Amino acid sequence: MSGDLILRASGLTKRFGGGGFLTRAPVVQAVDDVSLEVRRGETFAIVGESGCGKSTLARLLMRLLEPTAGQVVFDGEDISHAAGPDLTRLRRDMQFIFQDPFSSLNPRMTVGKLIGEPLEVHRPDLTARERRAKIGDLLRTVGLTDAHANRYPHEFSGGQRQRIGIARALASGPKLVIGDEPVSALDVSIQAQVINLMGDLSRDLGLTLVIIAHDLGVIRHMSDRVAVMYLGRIVETGTAAEVFDSPRHPYTQALLASIPAPRVEGEGRAPQLSGEMPSPTAPPPGCRFHTRCPFAGPECRNSVPELAPVDTGEVGSRKAATGTDHRVACHHWREIPLPAGAARSAPHSEPVEARFALYRAAIEGGQVVLKARVPTAAT
Amino acid sequence: MSSDQRVPIEGPTRVSPAAILRLDDFTLRFRGQTVATVNGISLSVSAGEILCVVGESGCGKSVTAMSIMGLLPKGASDVLSGDLSFMGKSYDLRRENLPSHLRGNQIAMIFQEPMTSLNPAFSVGDQIAESVLQHQGGTRAEALRRARDLLVKVGISAPDQRLKEFPYQLSGGMRQRVMIAIALANDPKLLIADEPTTALDVTIQAQILNLIDDLRRDTGMGTMMITHDLGVVAEIADSVAVMYGGEVVEYGPVREIFANPQHPYTIGLMSAMPRLDRPGGRLAIVPGSVPAIENMPSGCRFRTRCAFANETCTERPLPMAAGSGHRVACHFAPLEEHVMVQA
Numbered sequence: 001m002s003g004d005l006i007l008r009a010s011g012l013t014k015r016f017g018g019g020g021f022l023t024r025a026p027v028v029q030a031v032d033d034v035s036l037e038v039r040r041g042e043t044f045a046i047v048g049e050s051g052c053g054k055s056t057l058a059r060l061l062m063r064l065l066e067p068t069a070g071q072v073v074f075d076g077e078d079i080s081h082a083a084g085p086d087l088t089r090l091r092r093d094m095q096f097i098f099q100d101p102f103s104s105l106n107p108r109m110t111v112g113k114l115i116g117e118p119l120e121v122h123r124p125d126l127t128a129r130e131r132r133a134k135i136g137d138l139l140r141t142v143g144l145t146d147a148h149a150n151r152y153p154h155e156f157s158g159g160q161r162q163r164i165g166i167a168r169a170l171a172s173g174p175k176l177v178i179g180d181e182p183v184s185a186l187d188v189s190i191q192a193q194v195i196n197l198m199g200d201l202s203r204d205l206g207l208t209l210v211i212i213a214h215d216l217g218v219i220r221h222m223s224d225r226v227a228v229m230y231l232g233r234i235v236e237t238g239t240a241a242e243v244f245d246s247p248r249h250p251y252t253q254a255l256l257a258s259i260p261a262p263r264v265e266g267e268g269r270a271p272q273l274s275g276e277m278p279s280p281t282a283p284p285p286g287c288r289f290h291t292r293c294p295f296a297g298p299e300c301r302n303s304v305p306e307l308a309p310v311d312t313g314e315v316g317s318r319k320a321a322t323g324t325d326h327r328v329a330c331h332h333w334r335e336i337p338l339p340a341g342a343a344r345s346a347p348h349s350e351p352v353e354a355r356f357a358l359y360r361a362a363i364e365g366g367q368v369v370l371k372a373r374v375p376t377a378a379t
Numbered sequence: 380m381s382s383d384q385r386v387p388i389e390g391p392t393r394v395s396p397a398a399i400l401r402l403d404d405f406t407l408r409f410r411g412q413t414v415a416t417v418n419g420i421s422l423s424v425s426a427g428e429i430l431c432v433v434g435e436s437g438c439g440k441s442v443t444a445m446s447i448m449g450l451l452p453k454g455a456s457d458v459l460s461g462d463l464s465f466m467g468k469s470y471d472l473r474r475e476n477l478p479s480h481l482r483g484n485q486i487a488m489i490f491q492e493p494m495t496s497l498n499p500a501f502s503v504g505d506q507i508a509e510s511v512l513q514h515q516g517g518t519r520a521e522a523l524r525r526a527r528d529l530l531v532k533v534g535i536s537a538p539d540q541r542l543k544e545f546p547y548q549l550s551g552g553m554r555q556r557v558m559i560a561i562a563l564a565n566d567p568k569l570l571i572a573d574e575p576t577t578a579l580d581v582t583i584q585a586q587i588l589n590l591i592d593d594l595r596r597d598t599g600m601g602t603m604m605i606t607h608d609l610g611v612v613a614e615i616a617d618s619v620a621v622m623y624g625g626e627v628v629e630y631g632p633v634r635e636i637f638a639n640p641q642h643p644y645t646i647g648l649m650s651a652m653p654r655l656d657r658p659g660g661r662l663a664i665v666p667g668s669v670p671a672i673e674n675m676p677s678g679c680r681f682r683t684r685c686a687f688a689n690e691t692c693t694e695r696p697l698p699m700a701a702g703s704g705h706r707v708a709c710h711f712a713p714l715e716e717h718v719m720v721q722a
Contacts, residue, residue, distance in 0.1 A: 049580035050551075157668045158436075187435035187607060189665035192651035196661050214580060217610070221653035221662070244655060258585040259655070260614035272589060273582045276550050351715060352639055358714050359646045360663040362686035366720035370689070 006176055006208050007038040007061060011070035014056055017281075026281040030056040032232040033070070035307075038176075043202055043209040045219040045240070047255075048229035051277055054212045057229070058178050061210065062094055063087065075175065092122040095169035099181035101161030105153040105168075112149030115139070115168050122172040138167040143197060159190030166197065170205075178210040183218060195222060216259055220244050228252045231288040232280055234307055238326030246338050248310055248328040251289050253339050287331065295332050305329045398464075399569050399601040400424040400447070400486075405461030405472065407446060414675045415459060417442055417625045424569060424601040429591070431612040431633075432605045433648075434622035437669050440605045442625075444571050447603075448488055449476030466568060484514045487562035491574035493554035497546040503530075503557050504542030510564040529560040534590060552583035559590065563598075570595075572604045576611065588615050609652055613637060618704070621645050624669060624680035630698070631705030641707040643685050643714065679710070687711050687718055 012034045017025035031053045038044045048054045059065040061072055063079050071080040074094065082090055095118075098104035105114055115135045119126060126134065136146040142163040153161055162182065169177055182198065183191040195218065202209050213219050219226060220240055227237040228249065236249040247253045254273040275292050278284055284291050290300040310326040310333070330336070362368050401423040408415040417439040424430045432440045445451050447463065461472040466485065470477060477486070490496045498506060507529055508522035515522075523542065530538035533556040546554055555575060562570055572591065576584040592615055595602055606612060612619055612633065619636045621629040621644065629642040640646050650663035667684045670676070678695050682688035691710045698706040701713070711717040 049582060159668055188609070188648055189435060189651050190668060192653075192662040192664045193666075195653065196664065199661065215653075216581065217653040217655055220655045220658045240658060244658075254582060256655075258582045260584070260588065260608065260610035272585045274586075276552055276583065349638065351713075355640075355714050356646060356650060356663075358718070358720055359643065359650060359686070361720040361722070362718075363647075363650075363663050363666065366722055368687050368689075369719045369721055371717055371719055 004039050005037050006040040006075060007210070008036075008073045009057075009061060009070065010035045010073075012057070012060055012067050012072065013069040014053075014060055014065060015068045028280050029232050029283055030280060031060060031067075032283075034229075034232075034234055035070075036227055036234065036237065038208060038210060039225075040175075040208055041202070041206050042224040043211060043222055045211045045213060045223035045226045046229060047213060047216065047219050047226060049214060049255075049277060051231075051280060052229040053232040053280070054229050055180055058096075058180050058210065058212050062096060062178055063090055064096075088121070092172040093175045095172060095174040095177050097162075097165050097169050097177060097179040097182045100185050101158055101165050102185075104165055105161060107153055110150055110152055111139070111144075111156075111164055114153070114164060115149070115171050118168060118171040134171075138171055141170065141201070142167045143193075157190070158186055159193055162186060162190075162194050163197065166194075166201070170201070174207070176208045176210065178212070180212045181214070182211065184213065184215060191218070198222065216244075216256065228255070231277060231283050233288060233329065235289065235330070236326075236328045237307070238310070242310075242326040246326075248326070248333040248336065248338075249289075249330050250293050250295050250332075250336060253336075254292075257339065287329070295336055297332065299331050303331070305331045397426040398423045399426055399466060400603070401462075401464045402443075402447065403462045403464075405443065405446065405463075406459040407442065407451075407456050407461070408459055409456045409672075410454070412672060414672050415625060416456075416672055417446070418680070419460070420620075420622070420625070420627045422603075422620050422627065422630065424603050426568075426601055427595050427599045428617045429595060429602040429604060429615055430618050430620065431616035432603065432620045432622060433607065433609060433612050435607055435669060437624075437672075438622040439625035440622050441573055443622075444488070444573055444603065444605055446472065447477070448482060448486060448571060449479065450482075450488075480514075483510060484565045485567055486569045486571065487565070487567040488571040488573065489555070489558045489562050489575050491577050493551065493558045493578070494546065496558055497554060499546050502543055502545055503549070507542075507557070507561050507564060510561050514565045525564070526560070529563055530557075532563065532594075533557075533560045534586075535560075550583075551579055552586060555579060555583075555587055556590070559587075559594075563594065566598065567600060570600055570602045572602060574605055574607070577606070577608070584611075591615065609648060621648070624675055625672075626680055626708065627698075628681065628709070629701075629705075629707045631702065635702050635705040639702060639705070641701045641705075641712040642681075642709045643687055643711075644681050646714075679708075687714065 012031055014031040016028040016030055018027040034057060046054045046057060060067050063082050067080050071078055079090055112135050115138055116131055119131050119134060135149055139146060139148055144163055183194050186194060198209065201207055211222060223240050226240050226243045227234045228243065230251050236243060236252045243252060247256055258272060273292055278291055286302050287300040287305050290296040307327045307329040310328050403421050405417060405420050406415050407417040420443060422430060434440050458472045463470045463472050463477065465477060504523050504526050507526035508519060511522040511525045527538045527542060530541055535541050535553065535556055576587050579587060591602060594600060616633040618632050620627045621642065623644045629645045640649055647665035651665055653662060665684055670683060676683050678693040682692040696708045696710045698708045701707045
């Protein structure tokens, strides 16, 4: 079963601060007892609001940070405390795409150098000529051209820079790419181009993607499976369809209800979550969401709910999890109703649907032909 | 509707007598450039109305807002045309700005990044009180009382404690509430909000949008909200101006824009948005990216990225009526009446 797993985290915990000789910095519980499994070739998304620990989790998975407790197994190898040559090898197999394409590229290096750098480290066997050819290949893979290699990052737009970041991540031939908010700094039209590119790459190169994001639309579009985080813990996980179409955790439900959407006539605004996430220096006891949860009871304040399968018929411990199942960490999920109807888009009339189809056909390379029409006064 | 009946129209079509703000044919060019950054835009905001100006980076939406506020640095740009009317008074923007005493008083503005817009060295109470004292006078104690009321109004709990706190002690959502409190200090007639929720998490964004929605209902304040998020537009707007390359390419009531989008750019933006109800597959994109202002094409500025453009588009399209209060600047709108696509 573990054959198709590429990455497995178990009981992963990261605390920052504390210690100190004379003073004690407050301890931040950034990630607390997180277990997850990522399968080869899938796109796995981690979603949550700022401060929920999703970026820390990504850095733990990549061994950019060392966990306080727990372990990360990548391709059958425990990497939680990897160092030296093992770490170099790991960097080859696992790459990172950063959020901000403006600050993550060295402005003094040409694009060719930027992409060539990981090749020099991880493929020292290549001659200069081979390396140049490879840089050209990578640039074309991400939709740029060979000529771009001689230019500097400032000559590119945000979307192009993100493509350069992706080409750089792909240079070492990684098996897994982690993207921390890879499209959130981009405009909508550019964002769509990069989303399409990442989808193509994961399909064509068989890449496994782990996407960290806060934009639920992007996540729904890109990912196969999703983990929802709140204050350092995973509160719900499952396939994208399970989590988005039948969310069980009250936090997931609130998150989905917060997505701005056209309001249906006569329908009130969706109930909103009150308050804000408590500080991770002093997380509430029991279920961490209980301070904002409309369904919280006394047990929620005292005992930590386990991330348990939603399917009640199944007998199985956490260990026996296959990863296909929908899991939720809530004492009360059985009593909480599923949110009603998920159709969240303005209905289009038929001619307008036809107009969208026309647009898509033209964008995808169809030939545009003018219809003959009665000349107007203007022509 | 056949294309023959379409008539060019001038200015906003839906000018109600209660229009608070009206901008007509506003064109602005930065010094040292040959192409106008904002090119002939017209819009209006009525009492209690939320107008969303939507577009991508560099479409001129913030420049427009700054110009209305008179906040652009002097000598950096030339206004080539444009009349601004506010509360019934007209100003020729080529020669004058909105009088500064209206700024922060009758017209208030909030920005995207509440951390950088608040002064880190002054308490929340002082910063709100400053705005009250500046425009209403009175004593500091009175101003602080008013500040406390405002904090309550924007939904901040424990207002007495918050008055004494400094910006760094507040979360992002809380800071944006403080910014809104400052904006509301003098009961503005118009609120200009430049990407007010972009830096916030989605659950906090929902709270802030609800707050703005409640405020306009209670106070009848008009709101011009700049955003790039069509989801936010759908949620809160009454009317929408879609901007591209410094021009308003489509304008109309929100229901019209979403149910009957006409401009290829509007259609492209909507197609490019990942949708919760239609996951997977490839998104239909808007190809390329916005050209730099000096490379902006003549005629229709969108034509370099438009799949339907031909030589007709080298001529600038005039805004045409496309429905009730709905106008669009495209030679080929609606598409299905003008073009076919062959595989």
